[in-house]
Amino acid sequence: MTPQPADERRHPAEADAGWEESWYFDFVTADGRLGAFVRLALRPGEGRAWYWAYLAGRGRPVVAVRDHEVEPPRGRALEVRSAGLWAELTCETPLDHWSTGLEAFGVALDDPTDAWRGERGDRVALGLDMEWEAGERRAVAVPDGYAQPATVHGEVLVGRERIEVDGRGWRTHLWGVPGPRLGSWWTGAHLGDGTAVLAWSSGDAWVCPPAGEPVSSTARGGPDSRPDGLVRGAGVGVGDLELTLEPVGQAVVPFEGSTAGDGLVRAMCSLSGAGRSGWGWYEVGAGRPRD
Numbered sequence: 001m002t003p004q005p006a007d008e009r010r011h012p013a014e015a016d017a018g019w020e021e022s023w024y025f026d027f028v029t030a031d032g033r034l035g036a037f038v039r040l041a042l043r044p045g046e047g048r049a050w051y052w053a054y055l056a057g058r059g060r061p062v063v064a065v066r067d068h069e070v071e072p073p074r075g076r077a078l079e080v081r082s083a084g085l086w087a088e089l090t091c092e093t094p095l096d097h098w099s100t101g102l103e104a105f106g107v108a109l110d111d112p113t114d115a116w117r118g119e120r121g122d123r124v125a126l127g128l129d130m131e132w133e134a135g136e137r138r139a140v141a142v143p144d145g146y147a148q149p150a151t152v153h154g155e156v157l158v159g160r161e162r163i164e165v166d167g168r169g170w171r172t173h174l175w176g177v178p179g180p181r182l183g184s185w186w187t188g189a190h191l192g193d194g195t196a197v198l199a200w201s202s203g204d205a206w207v208c209p210p211a212g213e214p215v216s217s218t219a220r221g222g223p224d225s226r227p228d229g230l231v232r233g234a235g236v237g238v239g240d241l242e243l244t245l246e247p248v249g250q251a252v253v254p255f256e257g258s259t260a261g262d263g264l265v266r267a268m269c270s271l272s273g274a275g276r277s278g279w280g281w282y283e284v285g286a287g288r289p290r291d
Contacts, residue, residue: 001141001146002141003095003139003140003141003146003148004095005094005095006094007145007146007173008091008094008095008173009076010042010076010078011175013042013044013045014176014177016045016177017045017046018045018177018178019043019044019045019175019176019177020041020042020043020044020174020175020176020177020178021041021042021173021174021175022039022040022041022042022172022173022174022175023039023040023078023089023171023172023173024037024038024039024170024171024172024173024174025037025038025039025089025098025100025130025132025169025170025171026038026169026170026171026188026281027130027132027152027165027167027168027169028167028168028169028190028268028279028280028281029165029166029167029279030166030167030168032058032248032270032279033057033058034055034056034057034058034060034156034163034165034167035055035056035057035167035249035268035279035281036053036054036055036056036128036156037052037053037054037251037266037281038052038053038087038089038100038102038128039051039052040078040080040087040089042072042073044072047072048068048069048070048071048072049070049071049072049073049080050066050067050068050070051065051066051067051070051080051082051085051087052064052065052066052253053065053087053102053104053106053126053128054066054251054253054266055126055156055158056112056249056250056251056266056268057248057249057268058248058249060249061108061109061110061121061122062108062109062112062115062249062250062251063106063107063108063109063124063126063158064106064107064108064109064115064119064121064251064253065085065102065104065105065106065126066106066119066253066254067082067085068255068256069082070082070085077090078090084104084105085103085104085105086101086102086103086104087100087101087102087103087104088100088101088102095134095138095139095148096133096134096135097131097132097133097134098131098132098150098171099129099130099131099132100128100129100130100132101128101129101130102126102127102128102129103125103127104125104126104127105123105124105125105126106123106124106125106126107119107120107121107122107123107124108121108122108123108124109121112230112250112251112252113228113229113230113252113289115251115252115253115254115263116228116229116252116254116263116288116289119254124158124159125157125158125159126156126157126158127155127156127157127158128154128155128156128157129154129155130152130153130154130155130156130165131152131153131154132150132151132152132169132171133150133151133152133153134148134149134150135150135151136211137149137150137196137208138208138213138214140198140206140208140214140216142172142174142198142200142204143174143179143200143202143204144174144175144176144178145172145173145174145175145176146172146173147170147171147172147173147188147198147206148170148171148172149168149169149170149188149190149196149198149208150168150169150170150171151167151168152165152166152167152168152169153165153166153167167279168190168196168279169188169190169281170188170196170198170281172188181264181285182262182285182286182287183201183284183285184200184201184202184284184285185200185201185222185223185234185282185283185284185285186199186200186201186282186283187199187200187234187236187245187269187280187281187282187283188280188281189243189245189269189271189278189279189280189281190278190279190280191271191276191277191278192276192277192278193210193276194209194210195207195208195209195210195276195278196208197238197241197243197280199217199219199221199236199238200219201219201222202219203218203219203220204216204218204219205217205218205219205238205239207238207239207241215239217238217239218238218239219236219237219238220236220237221234221235221236221237222234222235223282223284225265225284225286227289228289229252229263229265229286229287229288229289230247230250230252230265230267231245231247231250231265231267231269231282231284232247233245233246233247234267234269234282236282241273241274242273242274243271243272243273244271244272244273245267245269245270245271245280245282246269246270246271246272247267247268247269247282248268248269248270249267249268250265250266250267250268251265251266251267252264252265252286253265253266254288262286262287262288263285263286263288264283264284264285264286265283265284265286266281266282266283267281267282267283267284268280268281269281269282
């Protein structure tokens with residue numbers, strides 16, 4: 001498919017109970033010290049929505065906001081509220097500009113694997129006021145939707161800390177019945193020369209140069225995962241580009257009480273290869289560690 005402005009709207013739900021529609025946004029700052037991702041998923045077969053916001057970075061605890069019992073948005077606006085959570089995703093200009101807002105209380109985890117054990121940690125306020133702007137970057141087709149690279153700027157509030165953000169990221173809009181997650185992986189990254197790379201375990205990939213048309217490619221590789229699900233590292237090949245990914249911050253997202261699987265691990269990574277470097281996010285479907 002070629003993404004069209006009308007695709008930015010919500011889509012009619014299918015009868016399958018596992019059908020969902022999701023909007024995902026991520027970024028890593030230009031210096032690679034801080035990154036975050038936000039995801040809203042509407043799950044009409046369950047009569048609820050999922051909302052995630054995670055902040056990670058070098059030398060800092062993971063801050064997790066995860067609510068799987070959110071009342072779905074009313075009307076067309078992608079705004080949700082629950083106890084200790086207000087969030088909104090706004091399409092300012094289709095296929096060009098989105099904004100995200102968040103005011104919530106999350107939990108700070110010194111060890112991201114504590115998420116497998118009840119997400120017990122210090123309560124902390126998390127706020128986001130962020131803009132994703134594509135500029136000349138086109139959206140590209142992915143299974144069940146599309147994705148688009150963007151420059152990202154705005155403000156993050158963590159407790160009493162206020163952080164100005166200038167970075168790059170991806171946003172993704174998907175609708176359909178998700179496939180098996182365990183062992184599947186996905187990465188969206190930006191290299192220092194402005195090239196954006198998107199690849200996933202199905203073998204599909206895109207390379208988006210700083211100017212010009214995105215180029216469809218093929219992907220290969222996979223993660224080196226620890227028994228607790230965290231990622232030691234990963235190798236990803238996209239066409240003739242070989243990239244080595246090294247995590248600098250990780251988040252575990254458990255799927256408690258869901259048939260969607262055990263959860264995900266998302267790693268904010270540095271990238272290197274072919275004399276170039278960059279930053280991005282790497283996701284892998286993970287199983288809960290068994291005692």
